[in-house]
Amino acid sequence: xxxxxxxKALILSLGLLAVLVFAWYQATLPQATPAASANPEYTAxxxxxxxxxxxxxxxxxxxxxFRRQLAHPFYDHGPNDKGIGIELGYSLARVLAGFTLAALFxxxxxxxxxxxxxxQRAFNPYIQLLKPISPLxxxxxxxxxxxxxxxxxxxxxxxxxxxxxxxxxxxxxxTVKRDWLNVAKTLEMxxxxxALRVILPAAAPTILIGMRISMGIAWLVIVAAEMLVGGTxxxxxxxxxxxxxxxxxxxxxxxxxxxxxxxxxxxxxxxSRLVAYED
Amino acid sequence: MSSDFLTVEGLxxxxxxxxxxxxxxxxxxxxxxxxKGEVVCIIGHSGCGKSTILNILxxxxxxxxxxxxxxxxxxxxxSLDRGVVFQGHALLPWLSVRKNIEFAxxxxxxxxxxxxxxxxxxxxxxxxxxxxxxxxxxxxLSGGMKQRVGIARAFSIQPKMLLLDEPFGALxxxxxxxxxxxxxxxxxxxxxxxxxxxxxxxEAILLSDRIILMTNGPRARIAEIVINTLPRNRARxxxxxxxxxxxxxxxxxxxxxxRSRDLAxxxxxxxxxxxxxxVRPGEANDEPxxxxxxxxxxxxLQLA
Numbered sequence: 105x106x107x108x109x110x111x112k113a114l115i116l117s118l119g120l121l122a123v124l125v126f127a128w129y130q131a132t133l134p135q136a137t138p139a140a141s142a143n144p145e146y147t148a149x150x151x152x153x154x155x156x157x158x159x160x161x162x163x164x165x166x167x168x169x170f171r172r173q174l175a176h177p178f179y180d181h182g183p184n185d186k187g188i189g190i191e192l193g194y195s196l197a198r199v200l201a202g203f204t205l206a207a208l209f210x211x212x213x214x215x216x217x218x219x220x221x222x223x224q225r226a227f228n229p230y231i232q233l234l235k236p237i238s239p240l241x242x243x244x245x246x247x248x249x250x251x252x253x254x255x256x257x258x259x260x261x262x263x264x265x266x267x268x269x270x271x272x273x274x275x276x277x278x279t280v281k282r283d284w285l286n287v288a289k290t291l292e293m294x295x296x297x298x299a300l301r302v303i304l305p306a307a308a309p310t311i312l313i314g315m316r317i318s319m320g321i322a323w324l325v326i327v328a329a330e331m332l333v334g335g336t337x338x339x340x341x342x343x344x345x346x347x348x349x350x351x352x353x354x355x356x357x358x359x360x361x362x363x364x365x366x367x368x369x370x371x372x373x374x375x376s377r378l379v380a381y382e383d
Numbered sequence: 384m385s386s387d388f389l390t391v392e393g394l395x396x397x398x399x400x401x402x403x404x405x406x407x408x409x410x411x412x413x414x415x416x417x418x419k420g421e422v423v424c425i426i427g428h429s430g431c432g433k434s435t436i437l438n439i440l441x442x443x444x445x446x447x448x449x450x451x452x453x454x455x456x457x458x459x460x461x462s463l464d465r466g467v468v469f470q471g472h473a474l475l476p477w478l479s480v481r482k483n484i485e486f487a488x489x490x491x492x493x494x495x496x497x498x499x500x501x502x503x504x505x506x507x508x509x510x511x512x513x514x515x516x517x518x519x520x521x522x523x524l525s526g527g528m529k530q531r532v533g534i535a536r537a538f539s540i541q542p543k544m545l546l547l548d549e550p551f552g553a554l555x556x557x558x559x560x561x562x563x564x565x566x567x568x569x570x571x572x573x574x575x576x577x578x579x580x581x582x583x584x585x586e587a588i589l590l591s592d593r594i595i596l597m598t599n600g601p602r603a604r605i606a607e608i609v610i611n612t613l614p615r616n617r618a619r620x621x622x623x624x625x626x627x628x629x630x631x632x633x634x635x636x637x638x639x640x641x642r643s644r645d646l647a648x649x650x651x652x653x654x655x656x657x658x659x660x661x662v663r664p665g666e667a668n669d670e671p672x673x674x675x676x677x678x679x680x681x682x683x684l685q686l687a
Contacts, residue, residue, distance in 0.1 A: 281473075283469055283471055283473035284473060284475060286441075286443050286461075286467070286469070286473065287467075287469070287473050287475070287487075289442075289443060289460075289461040290441060290442070290443070290461045290462075290463075290465065290466070290467045291461075291463060291486075291487055291490035291491070291540070292461060292462060292463050292490060293490055297490075301486070302475065305475070305477045306475075306477075379477075381476040381477040381520075381522075382476060382520070382522035383476045383522065
């Protein structure tokens with residue numbers, strides 16, 4: 105039953121892909137311009153071509169670019185010409201740095217907020233105020249104080265990764281079953297041992313949900329941040345190819361951003377399964 | 384009677400007021416004691432504060448007034464000396480059966496490791512008949528098996544006293560019987576002191592030496608303490624053949640059906656909370672002795 109459902113879904117997915125590619129192919133077909141309306145001299149100046157070419161690549165052109173880019177993902181021909189692997193690597197490194205810093209800050213703080221209603225109430229107004237701010241709004245302040253473009257991008261990732269991890273950790277810790285904490289108490293366990301052996305495993309699934317959301321947001325934000333700070337990274341690559349008017353490369357980068365985001369989400373999905381428990 | 388291992392004196396608990404007016408105490412002026420190796424059950428309707436009393440004995444809750452003294456020391460917080468079997472078993476779902484027991488044993492003896500730790504844990508897995516399931520997670524166990532792990536965990540730290548909060552309430556009759564027998568066997572071997580909450584009259588008669596009867600809450604009090612006059616080697620299989628069993632049972636059921644309410648509304652004349660009447664249903668002085676304590680002694684006792 106489940107297998108046949110999977111099979112049907114696969115067939116439908118492939119069908120959908122075929123329809124999309126065909127629509128794309130139709131939309132980018134070269135169109136003959138009415139020759140009568142064109143000035144022959146103008147046509148000659150423009151290269152003597154009587155066929156207007158759309159800026160959008162055809163599926164075939166895209167496939168060629170795809171193959172060429174992936175054949176040499178790590179070449180480096182100077183600041184504005186690097187392989188897609190290198191650009192993605194820069195972006196991933198920034199995301200991991202900002203995300204790790206945020207995790208190191210948010211998870212311990214979330215523990216404190218979850219375990220102490222007093223701290224939760226004291227911190228809550230600030231969290232509620234800061235949470236809805238777009239991480240990119242911090243960019244000018246970051247550039248002014250940190251004075252380094254790449255570090256500013258990391259700071260922006262840090263800020264946007266912070267909130268989901270903080271609130272999920274606090275919630276996960278605060279909602280640990282009373283009974284489990286009572287077990288720890290009757291066993292005279294220290295606060296540290298209780299936190300590590302009872303609260304952490306009990307709250308881990310909720311904490312991981314927070315980490316997964318944070319990672320998703322971080323990957324969304326890094327593209328925009330790198331468009332602003334420039335230099336390296338997949339966001340800069342997209343902006344640079346727009347300036348080159350190479351929509352083929354832009355399209356290719358967009359697809360790669362999606363694939364890497366999917367991969368990151370799968371990794372966190374796997375981690376979630378590792379800490380899941382059935383009560 | 385050597386009832387001085389655990390003493391409860393003047394215990395009362397009031398929960399914080401909501402919107403101004405202070406609610407009445409859940410229970411008030413509770414006095415009783417438990418001797419070493421004794422099994423005592425407490426029976427009463429919901430809301431009479433049985434679980435709160437147990438939590439106070441465990442050190443998980445603080446009384447509004449009164450003290451609990453165990454083994455010559457006041458109970459001020461949770462302790463490894465008092466093992467608790469929780470109503471909802473409270474196993475850690477991410478640990479296997481063995482690891483759940485090991486978790487408790489490591490807290491008791493932090494320096495143990497290797498063979499001694501393994502053999503100790505395995506002993507208690509075997510004790511509750513769970514060998515073969517020790518590597519399963521709690522979610523893979525039936526309700527009865529989970530409760531057995533809870534019991535094994537509580538026993539494994541070899542506490543001076545065991546506190547059981549309706550441990551068999553959620554089990555079907557067949558499983559309950561099996562685990563009751565096991566508990567009886569373990570208690571007979573180890574001479575464990577036990578305090579237990581139950582709703583089940585038969586369970587109380589089977590397991591306990593004395594049964595504390597609570598009036599209905601709020602302001603619940605101990606109405607009387609029933610002494611189980613059945614021989615201590617009683618068994619579930621033949622207990623009902625003893626006519627004495629029915630006298631005790633009728634007394635308890637009668638209490639739960641009507642007297643627990645009547646006594647809550649109108650306390651027995653000359654009742655003294657410090658010395659709740661001890662009754663032996665079916666024997667000569669069947670009813671609560673009306674004149675065991677002269678009424679005029681009461682004020683002096685309360686001042687003391």
